[in-house]
Amino acid sequence: MKRQVCLFLSIVVILAASSVDTVAADGLPPEAAPLIRHFYKVHNTCDNVEPFIRHQMKLMFDKDKTITPKLVKLLYADCMINGCDASILLDGPNTEKSSPKTRGLAAFVIIDRLKTVVEARCPGAVSCADILNIATRDAIFYSGGPSYPVFLGRRDGKKSDASWVDLPPPSISWEASLAYFTSKGLDVQDMVTLLGGHMMGRTRCSNVLDRLYNFNNTGKPDPTMEPVTLTYLQKQCPKKVKLGQANPLINLNPQNPTHKFTNSYYSRILANKAVLGVDQQMLYGDDTHELTDEFAKGLEDFRGAFAYSMSRMGGLKVLTGTKGEIRRNCHVVNK
Numbered sequence: 001m002k003r004q005v006c007l008f009l010s011i012v013v014i015l016a017a018s019s020v021d022t023v024a025a026d027g028l029p030p031e032a033a034p035l036i037r038h039f040y041k042v043h044n045t046c047d048n049v050e051p052f053i054r055h056q057m058k059l060m061f062d063k064d065k066t067i068t069p070k071l072v073k074l075l076y077a078d079c080m081i082n083g084c085d086a087s088i089l090l091d092g093p094n095t096e097k098s099s100p101k102t103r104g105l106a107a108f109v110i111i112d113r114l115k116t117v118v119e120a121r122c123p124g125a126v127s128c129a130d131i132l133n134i135a136t137r138d139a140i141f142y143s144g145g146p147s148y149p150v151f152l153g154r155r156d157g158k159k160s161d162a163s164w165v166d167l168p169p170p171s172i173s174w175e176a177s178l179a180y181f182t183s184k185g186l187d188v189q190d191m192v193t194l195l196g197g198h199m200m201g202r203t204r205c206s207n208v209l210d211r212l213y214n215f216n217n218t219g220k221p222d223p224t225m226e227p228v229t230l231t232y233l234q235k236q237c238p239k240k241v242k243l244g245q246a247n248p249l250i251n252l253n254p255q256n257p258t259h260k261f262t263n264s265y266y267s268r269i270l271a272n273k274a275v276l277g278v279d280q281q282m283l284y285g286d287d288t289h290e291l292t293d294e295f296a297k298g299l300e301d302f303r304g305a306f307a308y309s310m311s312r313m314g315g316l317k318v319l320t321g322t323k324g325e326i327r328r329n330c331h332v333v334n335k
Contacts, residue, residue, distance in 0.1 A: 007197045008162060028139075029185050029311075030149065031083075032315025036210035046122030048152075050134055054171035056117055060110060065259050068139040069252075070107035074122050075136045076197065076313070077102055078129075080184055083317020085157030086128035089330045090289065095160040102168045104204065110135065115330050128330035133314050139156040140310075143200070145261035155324025158333045171208040171277035174285045185316055186309070192291040193309040198279055199265035200256055200309035202249040205237030212278050224280065227253075227271040254277065261303070266296035272297025 040046040060067055077087035081096055088096045089111060095101055114135055118126045130152045141147040168180050181191040212234050215222040221230055225246060236250045249259055252275050254266045265279070269292050274280035282288040295302040325334050 019277050021071075028312055029315040029317075030150060030290075031317055032312075032334055034313060034320040035151035035153045035318060037151055037286060040122070040126060046118065047124040049118060049122060049126050049130075052117060052129065052136045053114055053134045054122060056114055056136055060113070063075065065111055065143070066201070067107065068143040068145075068261075069197070069259055070105075071110065071132070071136040071139045072197045073201060074105055074111075075109045075132055076194065077167065078132060079104055079313050079316050082157065082160075084129050084153065084314055084321070085317070085319050085324060086132055086152060086154075086327070086330060087157040087160040087164075089112070089128055089132075089200050090157075090158065090160040090333070091331045093114040094162050094302065096165050096318060097160070097161060098327050099114045099162040100166040101165045111123065111330055119323060119328065123327055126326060127154050127156045127324070127326045129324075131330075137310070140261065145262045146303045146307040147309055151311070153318075153320055155319040155321065156327045156333075157319060157324055168278070170203070171210055172281075174278070174281035174288055177278055178285070178288075186312060188285075188287045189291060189305065190309045190312060192282060192288050192295070193302070193305045194313060195279060195282070196263070196265055196295065198252045199262050200259035201252050203252050203276065205250060206240075206247050208233060208237060208250070208275055208277075209240060212237060222277070222280075224272050226272040233275065250275070263299045263302045266302070271294055 016124055036042060037221060040049045065305055074086075074088065078084055078086060081088065081102075088102070088105070089296065090097065092098065097105070112134055114131050115128060117141070118131060130150075133150050133154070134152075137150050168177060172180070177195075178191055179186065181194075186194075195301075196230070211222040211225060212230065213219075214220060221234075222312075223235075232254065236248060238245075253262075253265050253268065254275070255268060256262050267276075268274055269279055269282050272280065272283075274282075275280075282292045297303070
């Protein structure tokens with residue numbers, strides 16, 4: 001079932017260089033087919049939307065390098081919960097954004113700023129879902145990652161429901177994690193590749209306390225964690241002994257405090273230094289271990305795979321045409 005990374009790299013290069021405006025069918029989700037390259041130029045509704053967004057992203061990235069992991073996490077939540085329809089952006093008491101499982105998501109203000117700029121130039125033309133996908137691609141590029149084609153033409157969803165939120169816990173097993181990804185239309189290589197987004201960004205101590213102090217309800221730390229890493233994380237995340245105790249943010253990849261695009265995440269897994277349980281679990285499946293080893297040895301292999309899996313994820317359950325709308329304000333549906 002494993003796809004060869006050389007095939008990934010070839011397809012990404014072909015897509016990036018191609019002047020063809022339709023989505024290549026090979027490897028992308030079936031629902032992505034209505035999306036095309038340069039959608040807003042083809043339809044003459046906002047010819048320069050991608051340069052507009054890239055310029056704004058450069059301005060913001062120069063001031064704050066953490067926007068990349070924030071946008072990657074936001075896009076992941078949007079696409080994996082209910083498809084790439086920007087429903088994660090909607091405000092309300094019973095929305096995806098209000099769910100405890102999405103607590104900690106950021107980057108909403110980034111999308112608001114981009115939407116304001118785009119609306120000033122092209123009123124009512126560009127969806128929030130497309131803006132989120134373009135902005136994430138550009139943030140990855142400025143962090144040293146690959147630049148890949150973002151197929152466009154998404155419409156924004158008109159509903160958002162907290163009951164849809166099914167994001168798995170950070171200590172999930174690799175088998176359960178794979179079942180989650182395949183239920184969304186992705187596969188084992190997408191899972192290992194997209195979890196590589198943990199190369200950067202931060203998480204709350206509450207997401208790792210079980211590994212540090214009560215692994216599998218044993219009252220002891222995870223015995224597989226490398227001792228120096230364990231000591232470091234325990235110092236960052238003291239054992240919880242009382243209500244209201246601080247819940248600090250820690251780097252998902254202590255080796256990458258500046259949030260650059262790197263494959264050191266995979267090297268840390270091989271050395272039993274992963275922060276999250278789901279990441280360390282990649283050692284226990286044959287395919288996941290093989291891919292982890294491959295990406296740890298080859299940054300360019302990982303870059304190509306990451307570009308392709310991000311494109312695949314961006315095509316999940318998209319809305320096009322009259323199935324959605326173009327919100328004037330990303331936080332609320334149009335009246």
